[in-house]
Amino acid sequence: MKKLLILGGGTAGWMAANMLNHYFTESKVINPNQKSWQITLVESPQIGIIGVGEGSTPQLKKFFDLLGIQESEWMPACHATYKNGISFLQWSEHQATNRYFHPFPSPFDRQTASAFLYHCQMRSRGMDVPVNPDDFFLSAKLAQLNRSPKPLLGKPQIPLNYAYHFDSAKLGAFLCQRAVNRGVVHINGKMERAIQDKDKSMRAIKLATGETLDADLFIDATGFNSLLLQGVLEEPFDSFDSNLFNNKAVAIPSTSQKIIPSETKATALSAGWAWQIPLTNRTGNGYVYSDQYLSPEQAEEELRRHINSNIADESETRSEAKHLNMKVGQVQRHWHKNVVAVGLSQGFIEPLEATALHLVQETIQKLAASLTDPSFDSEQERIKLRFNEAIKRRFNGIRDYIVCHYKMNTRTDSQYWVDNRENNNISTQLADVIDTWRSKKDIAAVLEQHQMTHYYPVISWYCLLAGYGSFAPATSPNKLPSSNMKQLAHYIMQNASHFAPHNESLGIST
Ligand SMILES: Cc1cc2nc3c(=O)[nH]c(=O)nc-3n(C[C@H](O)[C@H](O)[C@H](O)COP(=O)(O)OP(=O)(O)OC[C@H]3O[C@@H](n4cnc5c(N)ncnc54)[C@H](O)[C@@H]3O)c2cc1C
The missing domain is CATH 3.30.9.10 (D-Amino Acid Oxidase, subunit A, domain 2)
Structure with a gap:
């Protein structure tokens, strides 16, 4: 049996413990012939967890679905609520564009999204048509009405993509209990030092108690400290501070x-x-x-x-x-020798789109797939390289979308906002998207060409750019029939009425 040691018991460490235990010992879904792993998680209650991080992307639902955990089980335990999306407020100074909603696109949106894209096209040609995403997406209406993304019983069961808000400390505790119940060994202890092999690979960690724990593979989930990957293995960290100013x-x-x-x-x-x-x-x-x-x-x-x-x-x-x-950026290699960093120890993009746990899930999923690749033993270095490139691209892809929020702001009330807008330290891919938008061409092709839709779909980019009103001034009045928007509003409202009030979905009386 192989040994896997996870150092760190924040949300990242416990998500890793549950997912890897699921892949390697419970379901063996990836490769039924693989060797079993004994998973141990070590954490230091003295050091504790960061204790923030309360929003998710829709990916977190997939995490619970993968593990077969029902919402009725985990949500009350973590004071969790439903999240239809994010409202961006006051990022623009202009009355018409000082708020917009970024929905999580769903198949239901196909019809209304095409109307939205058409309006954006007309607006970029100078026609003064409505382009605020709030008018086009069902999730935006549900958020306005304080409704959950869960349809009422007896009404059409429209499947929507949605995410959650939760107490991160409670989520960690819930996942700890679940992992321990399923055989993950949990040790409270502080790592004092690492023991390495001649080639610098990790052999073991020594705890303050004197106990030594050896393993074949180490997951560094020690938060911003990144004790194993950035500490012991001295993996360099590439800061995003020239792109993203918040620290x-x-x-x-x-x-x-x-x-x-x-x-x-x-x-x-x-x-x-x-x-x-x-x-x-x-x-x-x-x-x-x-x-x-x-x-x-x-x-x-x-x-x-x-x-x-x-x-x-x-x-x-x-x-x-x-x-x-906040240490914003990412390590150069997320997996080096026999250490894989997960969570804040691998990097962090500021929390504007609440993507940190999403990146944890991606990393663990890709790690599991890599370890169970039939050619892993003979082609380890190539597989690690592919893993590192994929995770790095994902970090960069998410970063570009977040940087775009700052580039598109129109505030003039502080130097911070002016500097963000004028900052030209952006990736060539993002510069290409912005130039294409400004030259009134379709950005979809450019997003595809740079594979940026792997991280945010075309519709999210349109929501951001149109939401901030990033168009040249209109040159002609709205010539589209006014009945179009009325019909759309009616259609969205009618469908919104099929969804439960949020409090009701949470079992809370109003
Ligand atoms: C301001 C802010 C807002 C955020 N908002 C969001 C959000 O909305 N959504 C989102 O997904 N993410 C968000 N995040 C990120 C989120 O907080 C983290 O991704 C998440 O909490 C996971 O953290 P972690 O487990 O990597 O680290 P931590 O929670 O810091 O855990 C580190 C673990 O390592 C252990 N440890 C450290 N040193 C030792 C040692 N020597 N020996 C033994 N154990 C040790 C600690 O005890 C702890 O258990 C936010 C982060 C910040 C800073």
């Missing part, structure tokens, strides 16, 4: 809302943006900013003002603030 965050919870929203709000502030994430027992708030433009004290004060402007009772924001550093 700090401050988080302050407030009480939960009576009617729980089914969306994340991302509101631009003076030197970054604030998240508002609704859970069943509280609301998560945080400000992601750059300390080149704002001190932690100023950020905390601005966040408190922002929270107070959204709630009636100021006493609800007396909670202590948690200040965090």
Whole structure:
């Protein structure tokens, strides 16, 4: 039996433990003849977890589906709520474009999305037609109406893509319990030092208690510390700081809302943006900013003002603030020798689109596929190279989409926003997409050519660019029949009525 040691028990470590245990010991879905692995997870309660990270992409549903975990089982345990998408507020100064909703596209949207794309085309040719994504997507309407993405019983069961909000510490605890129940060995202990082989591969870790734990493969899930990959193996880290300026965050919870929203709000502030994430027992708030433009004290004060402007009772924001550093970028090789980094130890793109756990899932899935590749023993280096390139491309692809938010802002109220808009340290692929958009050509072909649709679909790019009103001024009035938008609104509203109020889906009375 082979040994796999996961160092770190944050959400990344426990997601890895559950998925790898599922692939290697429970289902053996990938290769029925593979050797079994004994999985051990070591974590240090003294060091603890980062304790933020409350939003997901739709990928997280696939994680629970893979493991056969029902929403009724994990959601109440983690104070979880449904997420139809993200509202971007105040990223533009113009009244008509100071808010838009980024939905998670679903097959249902095909019809309305084609109307949206047509409107975008007309708008780029100068016609003053509506192009805010909010008018075209069912998920946007569900978020406006505080409805969940779950259809009511007896109504058409329209399948929508959706994500979640959750308490990350509770999710870690839930996944820990589940993994331990299924045979993963859990050790509370602090790694003091690593023991390496002659070729520098990891042989074992030594804990503060003196215990030595050896393994064939090590998963570094030690958060921003990246003790094994960046620490012991000295793998270089490529920072994204020339693309993405934010390097700090401050988080302050407030009480939960009576009617729980089914969306994340991302509101631009003076030197970054604030998240508002609704859970069943509280609301998560945080400000992601750059300390080149704002001190932690100023950020905390601005966040408190922002929270107070959204709630009636100021006493609800007396909670202590948690200040965090963010190391934004990625390691050059996510898998080097016999160490694979997962979670913050492999890299982090700031949390604007809540993609961190999505990257954890991708990494684990690709790792499992690599390890069970029939030619792994003879072609290990080639397989690792392919793995590293795929993960690196995914990080870069997601980064480009997030950078595009900052490039497209139209705020003039602070140097931070001006500098972001004028920053030309962007990838050639993103520059190509923006140039194509500005030259009024179809960006779909360019996105395909650069394989950028693997990370965000064409519709998401259109939502972003149209949502911020990134068009030249209109030169002709709207000549499309006004009945078109009325019919569309009616169609969306009618379908929205098939979905349950969010509180009802969560079993909470209003
Ligand atoms: C401001 C902010 C907002 C975020 N928002 C989101 C979001 O909305 N959505 C999302 O998906 N992600 C988000 N993230 C990222 C998310 O927090 C992380 O991806 C997630 O929590 C996983 O973290 P981790 O497990 O990699 O690290 P951690 O939670 O830091 O866990 C590290 C583990 O390593 C252990 N450890 C460290 N050193 C040792 C040692 N010497 N010996 C033994 N154990 C050790 C620790 O005890 C701990 O168990 C956000 C991050 C930040 C900073």
